[in-house]
Amino acid sequence: MVKNIRKSILLYLTVIAIIISLYSSIFLFLMFKEGQHIPAQMVNVDPVTAVYWVIATMTTVGYGDVYFIEETGRIFSVIAAISGVIFLFGLLFPLVLTPWLDARVKSLLPTRVPSKLSDHLIICGYSPMVESLIEELKHQKTSFVVVERDETIVKDLFEKGILCIHGDPSDKDTLDGANIRTANCLITNESDEMDANTILTAREMSDLRIIAILEDLSKRGYLEYAGASDVIAPKSILGSFIGRKAVDPTVSHLVGATEFLKDIEIIEFPIYPESELIGKSLKDAEIRKRTGCNIIGIWAGGEFSLNPRPAEVVKSNSILLAVGTEAQLLKLKKLVQLRRFWNMAMEREECLVVVGYGDVGKSIVDELKRARVKFVVVDRNEDALLDKGFDYVVGDGSNEEILIKAGVASAATIIIALNVDTDAIFATLVARTLNPDAIILTRANAPICNKIYRAGADYVASVSIVVGQMVAKLAVTEHKEDVVILYEGIEIEKYHVRKGSPFAGKTLEELDIRSNVGCTVIGIEKEGRTVTDIHGKIIVEEDSILAIIGSKDQIRRFEECENMRSKSPEIIMIDKIGEIFR
Structure with a gap:
């Protein structure tokens, strides 16, 4: 870059020197022709005056002390002035000054991290x-550096206090500046072609773990061959998750439950229309008495309520976050879901509409096929739908007539999997207008979940949030498991009560963790025995394990109050349309 700028400057100065010399010669010739060399008249015929006139004219200064009298000389003056404007403003700025200033700005951007940075x-x-990923890495207190080739982005990150360097990630000098030889993991998040180039360079320099974010599913093998340790396809992951959630009512087993203590699982249940729980408070519903489950959260109207009050009313299309054994959760599943949905495991009624058949839509359809559920797909591309073995409607997924033709008005579940967020928002609005009672699951690219919730969606799966959460966990644990959609900013962490802990020997009532830091104890494990019927009289014993749920800030405050976190605690991260990795 610097060499190119130097060449441009040298070339520019050479051309200017030639033009000044040429114009000066013409100036002297015309002055002689006009007779201004005669002693009795103006004495303007000398090299110094010639150069002076050329520069003054080309820069449009024009002092007026030296000028031509005849028409030929005046025409030459106009030509010199116009060419000066062209060379000064038309060539000097774009070819010399602008690249030089850009180079100066880039030279001020960081290109190396501190040498002591490692792991x-x-x-x-x-x-x-990456924005979502950075939030998680900060919470996990994991060191990281962002390598970006766009100087504007690097400048913004630098101003935000995020460790970053400017450069081409596929360049050895850039990766060396990022301390690749002492790093734990490298994550590639550019185009598949750029990622392949970066992976090859990184693998040549180090045997560290490389996680590649894949755009095109057909290119997975190339990135693996280049040397990627893990290849993550965000759209495929998102589609598989949405598909599993959609078939949940049609199967008799639990879908998406995660065990966080021995035999104790956590799962979210959508409240389908006509559920017997609708309109009842948690107290009147007697869920604990009837099923043995604990309700630790409710998502309704785009808002998540952790530790809901007994007076909280269960509404249609809200979502319950429940904890219990598999048998207890199966009992709750029968209560929250419509009876005809529960019987669909045998009847397989046609009640699903998938709007969009891109990479996400294809993964959704694969899940629906595996569950043997009847469904209809809406997409513009008829060629992609031919001979696939399912019903489809060709057309715009945000068009009301097309959606009516696909059966949206009578569908129990509608999945909006359009690639453009604005189309997804509008399609959600149309679908909700046509069918107020349906469960609507919508995918999103950008983290604009709240806007889509306001449009009428019951679940919003954001690609950026999902992958950010997944990569953050995968990068530090190396264990990738099933994806579960829950709630943004909520985490479950397990803590080991060591000998001498200030918690040991005290009751939960005495500790009053919820009032002090906002967290809630949802389970206790001791010698292979698990307790989920949590009450204030329970005594916290040494060597037991507490399962704590709360927001990130609440978990942080808990850690500050009790420094008993084990060196490698098992963390279950729960994020709205995010994932759980154990």
């Missing part, structure tokens, strides 16, 4: 997904 993550390429 860190290198993130190649910035995007909304």
Whole structure:
């Protein structure tokens, strides 16, 4: 870059020197022709005056002390002035000054991290997904550096206090500046072609773990061959999750439950229309008495309520976050879901509409096929739908007539999997207008979940949030498991009560963890025995394990109050349309 700028400057100065010399010669010739060399008249015929006139004219200064009398000389003056404007403003700024200033700005951007930085993550390429990833890494207190080729993005990150460097991630000098030889993991997040180039360079320099974020599913093998340790396809992951959630009512087993203590699982249940719980308070519903489950959260109207009050009323299309054994949760599943949905495991009624058949839509359809559920797909591309073995409607997924033709008005579940967020928002609005009672699941690219919730969606799966959460956990644990959609900013962590802990020997009532830091104890494990019927009289014993649920800030305050976290605690991260990795 610097060499190119130097060449441009040298070339520019050479051309200017030639033009000044040429114009000066013409100036002297015309002055002689006009007779201004005669002693009795103006004496303007000398090299110094010639150069002076040329520069003054080309820069449009024009002092007026030296001028031509005849028409030929005046025409030459106009030509010199116009060419000066062209060379000064038309060529000097774009070819010399602008590249030089850009180079100066780039030289001020960081290109190396501190040499002492080690055991860190290198993130190649910035995007909304990386923004979500950074939030999680900060919470996990994991060191990282962002490598970005766009100087504007690097400048913004630098101003935000995020460790970053400017450069081409596929360049050895750039990766060396990111301390790749002492890093734990490298994450590639550019185009598949750029990622392949970066992976090859990184693998040549280090045997560290490389996680590649894949755009095109057909290119997975190339990135693996290049040397990627893990290849993550965000759209495929998202589609599989949405598909599993959609078939949940049609199967008799639990879908998406995660065990966080021995035999104790956590899962979310959507409240389908006509559920017997609708309109009842948690107290009147007697869920604990009837099923043995504990309700630890409710998502309704785009808002999540942790530790809901007994007076909280269960509404249609809200979502319950429940804890219990598998048998207890199966009992709750029968209560929250419509009876005809429960019987669909045998009847397989046609009640699903999938709007959009891109990468996400294809993964959704694969899940629906595996569950043997009847469904209808809506997409513009008829060629992609031919001979696939399912019903489809060709057309715009946000068009009311097309959606009516697909059966949206009578569908129990509608999945909006359009690639453009604005189309997804409008399609959600149309679908909700046509069918107020349906469960609507919508995918999103950018983290604009709240807007889509306001449009009428019951679940919103954001690609950036999902992948950000997944990569954050995968980068530090190396264990990737089933995806579960829950709630943004909520976490479950397990803590080991060591000998001498100030918690040991005290009752939960005495500790009053909820009032002090906002967290809630949802389970206790001791010698292979698990307790989920949590009450204030329970005594916290040494060597027991507490399962705590709360927001990130609440978990942080808990850690500050009780420094008993084990060196490698099992963390279950729960995020709205995010994932759980154990």
